[in-house]
Amino acid sequence: MDEKLQVNIGRGLLLKNPVMTASGTFGYGSEYNEFVDLNHLGGIIVKGLSLKPSKGNPPPRIVETPSGMLNAIGLENVGIDAFISEKLPFLKQFQTPVITNIYGRDMDEYAALALRVEETEGIAGVEVNISCPNVKLGGIAFGADPDSAHRVVQAVRNQTTKHVMVKLSPNVTDIVEIASGVEDAGADSLSLINTLTGMAVDIDTCCPKLANITGGLSGPAIKPIAVYMVYHTAKALDIPIVGCGGIISANDALEFIMAGASAVQVGTANLTNPQATLDVLEGIEQFMKQEGIQDISEIIGAAH
Ligand SMILES: Cc1cc2nc3c(=O)[nH]c(=O)nc-3n(C[C@H](O)[C@H](O)[C@H](O)COP(=O)(O)O)c2cc1C
Numbered sequence: 001m002d003e004k005l006q007v008n009i010g011r012g013l014l015l016k017n018p019v020m021t022a023s024g025t026f027g028y029g030s031e032y033n034e035f036v037d038l039n040h041l042g043g044i045i046v047k048g049l050s051l052k053p054s055k056g057n058p059p060p061r062i063v064e065t066p067s068g069m070l071n072a073i074g075l076e077n078v079g080i081d082a083f084i085s086e087k088l089p090f091l092k093q094f095q096t097p098v099i100t101n102i103y104g105r106d107m108d109e110y111a112a113l114a115l116r117v118e119e120t121e122g123i124a125g126v127e128v129n130i131s132c133p134n135v136k137l138g139g140i141a142f143g144a145d146p147d148s149a150h151r152v153v154q155a156v157r158n159q160t161t162k163h164v165m166v167k168l169s170p171n172v173t174d175i176v177e178i179a180s181g182v183e184d185a186g187a188d189s190l191s192l193i194n195t196l197t198g199m200a201v202d203i204d205t206c207c208p209k210l211a212n213i214t215g216g217l218s219g220p221a222i223k224p225i226a227v228y229m230v231y232h233t234a235k236a237l238d239i240p241i242v243g244c245g246g247i248i249s250a251n252d253a254l255e256f257i258m259a260g261a262s263a264v265q266v267g268t269a270n271l272t273n274p275q276a277t278l279d280v281l282e283g284i285e286q287f288m289k290q291e292g293i294q295d296i297s298e299i300i301g302a303a304h
Helices: 080-091 107-119 146-157 175-184 220-236 250-259 276-291
Strands: 019-021 062-065 068-071 098-102 125-129 163-167 189-192 196-199 214-218 241-244 263-266
Touching: 019 276, 062 214, 068 220, 080 098, 080 107, 098 107, 098 163, 107 125, 107 146, 125 146, 146 163, 146 175, 175 189, 175 220, 189 220, 214 220, 220 241, 220 250, 241 250, 250 263, 250 276, 263 276
Parallel strands: 019 263, 098 125, 125 163, 163 189, 189 241, 241 263
Antiparallel strands: 062 068, 068 214, 196 214
């Protein structure tokens, strides 16, 4: 293990390097096994899981946009039980922490999911999705209001001693207000950002391009917003931050790290370059070598 790349994102969760996968863009890990040695990743965050399996939204659910994409998958997933029995055994063979992204329609579901994680060996923690713009119940309904965000995180915290990362939405007026409530509720780290709500219209049919009408915008188009939100939140709070949004290269990841992120998540880039995570990691190592940086902690939050 290369110690100079190690980062501690809270509650003793030590990542061998700062590069993780963003939920929903890396399946359950096995889908990328032929492209990426999963042992090289800092952490694997799997597709958002609910208590029961979900088919998600009807198609079309994806639209390409300039420098990005809109998705309205609507959290299609196998459900926590099938994940634990069918997907987790594969992931357990790797020396990489697995974090389950969880999503509930109400507080009780979030709590029940957290309890399943607590009881299951081989899962390092949860990423609590209170920021999905593509579902009717839960998701952003919790993440846009400081009080609801606080209560969801408290419900999760009460059920687990494992790492609790909370994924924040950019679709809010003041992200620091939400972040601070979530920190008070016992979160160990924050991940930001989830997608920005967007829409595209087909001018030939005069219809929205997505069956769901709106979707979440991701990819390089959102990177400056994400970097700003990481910088702004990191300046205001002490909790470790995991930066996400439009990272396709090491330079992008370094921007987030210098803005204050202790680790990063690579999302949409995996869909066009299945080795994006490893390319980002290799580039960070090269940059550190070239600049004589002994430890990644030297550059976390270094932007001034
Ligand atoms: C197809 C797709 C599915 C996603 N599914 C989830 C999900 O299940 N849970 C979640 O918290 N975020 C989900 N996201 C959001 C990403 O994890 C990430 O926060 C967002 O896309 C911004 O990062 P990026 O620009 O690198 O993709 C999804 C994004 C995409 C593009």
